[in-house]
Amino acid sequence: MLFHTWLFALFFCIVYPVYVLTRGTWFEKPWLLLASYIFYASWNPVFLVLIIYSTVVDYAVVWRMEVSPRRGLWLALGVGNHIFLLGFFKYGGFIVENFNALFARLGLGWEIPDPNGVLSYVNFVSERINHLLAAIGIPYHLAPQTTLLIVGISFYTFQSMSYIIDCYRGIARREKQFLVYAAYVCFFPQLVAGPIERSSNLLRQLGSRRTITGEDIGDGLSLFLVGLFKKVAMADFLALYVDKVYGSPAQFGAPALILATVAFGWQVYFDFAGYTDMARGIARLMGIRLVLNFNNPYLATGFGDFWRRWHISLSSWFRDYIYIPLGGNRRGEVLTHVNMAATMVISGLWHGASWTFVIWGALHAAYRVLTRNLEATAFYRERLPDGVKRAFVFACVTFAWIFFRARSLDDAWLIVRRIFTGGWTDPRCPIVIFGLVAAVWLYQHLYESDARAWLRPAPVRVAIVVFMAVCTFMCAQSGGQPFIYFQF
Amino acid sequence: MSASLDPPFGSNDVRLSLREWAVALPLIAAFVVFAPIAWKAIEPLRIEPNHRQPFSLGSDYWAYNRLWHAQRDQGTVPVIGDSVIWGHYVSKDETLSACLNRLAGRDIYANLGVDGIHPAAMAGLVRYYSGATSYGMVILHCNLLWMSSPRHDLTTEKEFAFNHPTLVPQFSPKIPCYRETYTRRLDVAVERLIPFHAWKSHLQIAYFGDRDIPSWTIEHPYSWPVAAVALKLPSPNEPPSPRPDARPWTDQGITRQPFEWVEFETSLQWRCFRETVELLRSRGNRVFVLLGPFNEHMLTDESRALYAARKQVVADWLKANGIPHLVPDPLPSALYADASHPLAEGYKLLAHQLFDNVAFTRFHRRP
Numbered sequence: 001m002l003f004h005t006w007l008f009a010l011f012f013c014i015v016y017p018v019y020v021l022t023r024g025t026w027f028e029k030p031w032l033l034l035a036s037y038i039f040y041a042s043w044n045p046v047f048l049v050l051i052i053y054s055t056v057v058d059y060a061v062v063w064r065m066e067v068s069p070r071r072g073l074w075l076a077l078g079v080g081n082h083i084f085l086l087g088f089f090k091y092g093g094f095i096v097e098n099f100n101a102l103f104a105r106l107g108l109g110w111e112i113p114d115p116n117g118v119l120s121y122v123n124f125v126s127e128r129i130n131h132l133l134a135a136i137g138i139p140y141h142l143a144p145q146t147t148l149l150i151v152g153i154s155f156y157t158f159q160s161m162s163y164i165i166d167c168y169r170g171i172a173r174r175e176k177q178f179l180v181y182a183a184y185v186c187f188f189p190q191l192v193a194g195p196i197e198r199s200s201n202l203l204r205q206l207g208s209r210r211t212i213t214g215e216d217i218g219d220g221l222s223l224f225l226v227g228l229f230k231k232v233a234m235a236d237f238l239a240l241y242v243d244k245v246y247g248s249p250a251q252f253g254a255p256a257l258i259l260a261t262v263a264f265g266w267q268v269y270f271d272f273a274g275y276t277d278m279a280r281g282i283a284r285l286m287g288i289r290l291v292l293n294f295n296n297p298y299l300a301t302g303f304g305d306f307w308r309r310w311h312i313s314l315s316s317w318f319r320d321y322i323y324i325p326l327g328g329n330r331r332g333e334v335l336t337h338v339n340m341a342a343t344m345v346i347s348g349l350w351h352g353a354s355w356t357f358v359i360w361g362a363l364h365a366a367y368r369v370l371t372r373n374l375e376a377t378a379f380y381r382e383r384l385p386d387g388v389k390r391a392f393v394f395a396c397v398t399f400a401w402i403f404f405r406a407r408s409l410d411d412a413w414l415i416v417r418r419i420f421t422g423g424w425t426d427p428r429c430p431i432v433i434f435g436l437v438a439a440v441w442l443y444q445h446l447y448e449s450d451a452r453a454w455l456r457p458a459p460v461r462v463a464i465v466v467f468m469a470v471c472t473f474m475c476a477q478s479g480g481q482p483f484i485y486f487q488f
Numbered sequence: 489m490s491a492s493l494d495p496p497f498g499s500n501d502v503r504l505s506l507r508e509w510a511v512a513l514p515l516i517a518a519f520v521v522f523a524p525i526a527w528k529a530i531e532p533l534r535i536e537p538n539h540r541q542p543f544s545l546g547s548d549y550w551a552y553n554r555l556w557h558a559q560r561d562q563g564t565v566p567v568i569g570d571s572v573i574w575g576h577y578v579s580k581d582e583t584l585s586a587c588l589n590r591l592a593g594r595d596i597y598a599n600l601g602v603d604g605i606h607p608a609a610m611a612g613l614v615r616y617y618s619g620a621t622s623y624g625m626v627i628l629h630c631n632l633l634w635m636s637s638p639r640h641d642l643t644t645e646k647e648f649a650f651n652h653p654t655l656v657p658q659f660s661p662k663i664p665c666y667r668e669t670y671t672r673r674l675d676v677a678v679e680r681l682i683p684f685h686a687w688k689s690h691l692q693i694a695y696f697g698d699r700d701i702p703s704w705t706i707e708h709p710y711s712w713p714v715a716a717v718a719l720k721l722p723s724p725n726e727p728p729s730p731r732p733d734a735r736p737w738t739d740q741g742i743t744r745q746p747f748e749w750v751e752f753e754t755s756l757q758w759r760c761f762r763e764t765v766e767l768l769r770s771r772g773n774r775v776f777v778l779l780g781p782f783n784e785h786m787l788t789d790e791s792r793a794l795y796a797a798r799k800q801v802v803a804d805w806l807k808a809n810g811i812p813h814l815v816p817d818p819l820p821s822a823l824y825a826d827a828s829h830p831l832a833e834g835y836k837l838l839a840h841q842l843f844d845n846v847a848f849t850r851f852h853r854r855p
Contacts, residue, residue, distance in 0.1 A: 001671070002671075005671050005674075005675060006671075006674045006675050006677075006678040006679075007670065007671045007674050007675075009678075010674065141667075141669075214505070214506040215505070215506075217506055218503070218504055218505045218506045218508070218509055219497060219503060221509055222498075222502055222503045222504050223497075223498060225502075226498070226500065237702040237705075240702055240703060240706045241706060244706060280498075292496050292497075292498065292499065294499060295499040296499045296500075427709075428709045429709055430705035430706060430708075430709045431709065431710055432705045432712070432713060433702070433705065443500065444499075444500070447499070447500055447501060452501070455500075455501045456501055458504075461501060461502060461504055461508065462504065462508055462511050462512045462515070464502055465502060465512045465516075466512055466515045466516055466519070468502070469512075469516045469519075470516075470519055473519075473520065473684070473688070474701060475700070475701055475702055476700070477700045477702060477703070478675070478700065
């Protein structure tokens with residue numbers, strides 16, 4: 001159930017009035033939980049088993065952690081459970097494939113069974129559900145699952161782990177009401193693609209009585225429209241060109257491959273930031289404030305700055321639960337760089353079980369390590385124009401996107417090779433979409449400059465909203481295109 | 489360390505208060521509501537004698553709706569049906585409505601046929617994209633070809649791509665061969681209620697090669713989409729693509745066929761045809777039904793007997809419901825191009841049969 005479909009509109013039109021009317025009553029939490037579970041089940045009801053299991057285990061683990069003297073054991077159990085779930089459902093195929101390839105190369109004759117074998121059980125259950133739905137006349141058909149990767153698993157496991165670790169550290173208090181905790185794990189606006197919320201923000205709000213003000217409604221609508229524009233008018237538009245070029249990179253010359261890579265950089269930003277904005281808008285309409293996840297990342301003047309602006313909830317998660325526990329920058333220059341690199345590589349792997357993501361993470365690690373000292377110099381901070389720094393960061397980040405987007409490592413190398421050797425042919429890149437991207441980029445520049453005051457008058461903001469709405473209506477393609485980050 | 493207790497709003501100033509939304513929303517709504525209306529003043533629609541929907545606008549329901557209203561304003565009687573009425577093998581001046589107009593001596597009948605439309609889609613077309621009629625009169629064609637096999641009837645279980653899927657019922661009655669996702673069905677069901685969507689589809693079909701604007705720009709990367717909107721609609725004279733072979737069916741090497749007629753009790757198309765009649769009548773129209781003429785020469789003996797039985801069922805139902813109708817005599821074999829489409833001479837004969845029919849004459853006389 002994608003936010004930009006009529007199905008979601010219908011779902012929200014049912015959920016929202018009941019939510020508003022029952023706020024503060026005993027029915028609020030069960031209703032929110034039911035809505036969230038229905039939302040999640042719209043992908044595949046079988047997956048509900050996993051999220052409910054995860055919620056129950058975490059609730060029990062934190063409860064035991066509070067009363068048991070062996071708190072570390074319970075922490076290990078809780079975190080280990082999530083790592084196992086991620087390892088099996090997200091990385092199982094990748095790990096097994098690589099080990100089997102290694103065994104074959106060593107001539108050991110061993111073979112680990114493919115975890116995707118579990119799919120036959122999942123599809124068996126899905127088929128039974130289909131029969132049941134057909135028998136009661138519901139025209140809904142669950143498509144067979146082709147991959148073990150469960151939608152949203154990377155997001156809700158990380159959110160749950162942060163809660164367990166924060167409780168262990170004494171930063172967060174145990175949520176005693178199971179329904180409140182369950183609603184925190186699967187709060188539908190941010191369930192499948194974040195932002196990854198800490199208990200100090202979302203759980204606190206869910207556990208307390210909320211009012212929905214006029215400001216919430218206005219902000220919620222604003223955020224939702226901005227997100228819808230980013231997704232429907234920008235990301236899906238850019239995707240057409242990116243898919244065309246990346247679908248058969250051998251047929252395109254250097255200009256097309258460069259432009260498609262730049263286009264993908266913007267596509268992935270608009271797609272993910274668009275989802276986040278819509279999620280934040282929906283939550284805000286419900287009186288709940290989710291964290292800011294993207295802050296104009298392509299205006300970053302350094303790689304540290306980039307990661308403070310890109311997928312903020314994930315990068316802060318890695319900072320708090322990987323980088324700092326590894327020692328952060330407290331153990332000397334070399335170890336700081338090692339910690340930084342390790343965190344970036346793990347961050348790359350978080351995005352997907354593939355060597356292309358590992359290389360993407362490694363490239364960012366290299367950028368960060370190589371420029372950390374440079375960024376600290378007075379020359380870089382004061383003498384180098386921001387435009388040059390932004391262009392440099394953008395170029396490096398864009399280069400890394402090649403590995404993120406390519407279908408395989410072979411394709412990625414082919415694209416890199418052809419960018420330098422592929423010849424200068426007509427890229428046939430639509431000027432309209434690059435005009436729109438340029439308009440957004442200019443807006444972001446103005447927003448972060450002294451000219452921000454120009455964007456503030458009400459007529460300007462209303463005009464921008466109307467323009468975005470018209471663009472969204474006119475550019476909408478038939479059927480909602482899925483979000484890129486759903487695959488993570 | 490942990491997230492802020494008061495998350496910042498966003499990374500832009502696109503933030504409206506409720507009062508500002510009270511200004512923005514009406515402006516957006518005005519665009520959605522008035523753009524299709526204003527477009528009628530911008531884009532000229534020239535109704536030619538014996539006008540018909542241009543072939544390439546066959547699935548442009550907004551243009552169809554506009555044509556319907558334009559014809560009503562000209563005081564004509566709509567003749568609705570599939571490609572038999574539209575005139576797949578003939579020019580716009582050789583169709584049934586054109587022949588009727590010649591016999592009447594003036595332009596009374598409007599060709600509002602749509603190529604490839606089957607009764608299930610016709611029901612949707614009438615429900616969502618047709619309006620009132622001039623004299624409360626409609627001539628509706630019934631082509632039993634659509635009940636000649638489970639595939640034509642859309643009751644086969646095997647999925648296949650059929651014509652005009654966005655006009656068919658999305659949820660009930662269930663169409664076994666229609667396997668769209670639940671989300672897509674809901675999109676279709678909602679969007680056909682919103683004229684803006686039909687208008688957007690019109691722009692796409694008329695000016696962007698039946699593609700959405702983003703997809704069009706991929707094909708025309710250096711063109712400005714606004715420039716593509718030439719405000720010139722295709723001609724009603726444009727022939728179908730691919731151009732049909734307008735020769736008698738026997739000359740095309742078509743042999744006699746054993747059609748596997750569906751049972752009417754379970755026929756989706758028959759059910760939808762009845763719904764169309766009832767819908768038209770519920771809007772205060774008087775409906776005249778033209779049943780056939782089917783190319784019975786093309787049927788095997790057994791199949792012809794089955795066809796006759798079904799034809800009788802339809803005629804009985806029309807009679808029982810007081811609906812004036814004509815079951816024309818089969819045309820000579822050489823006047824058919826295929827199972828149901830007459831050639832130009834066939835339309836002339838058919839128009840004469842209609843004009844000589846008492847029920848048809850009475851249909852025009854009644855208030």
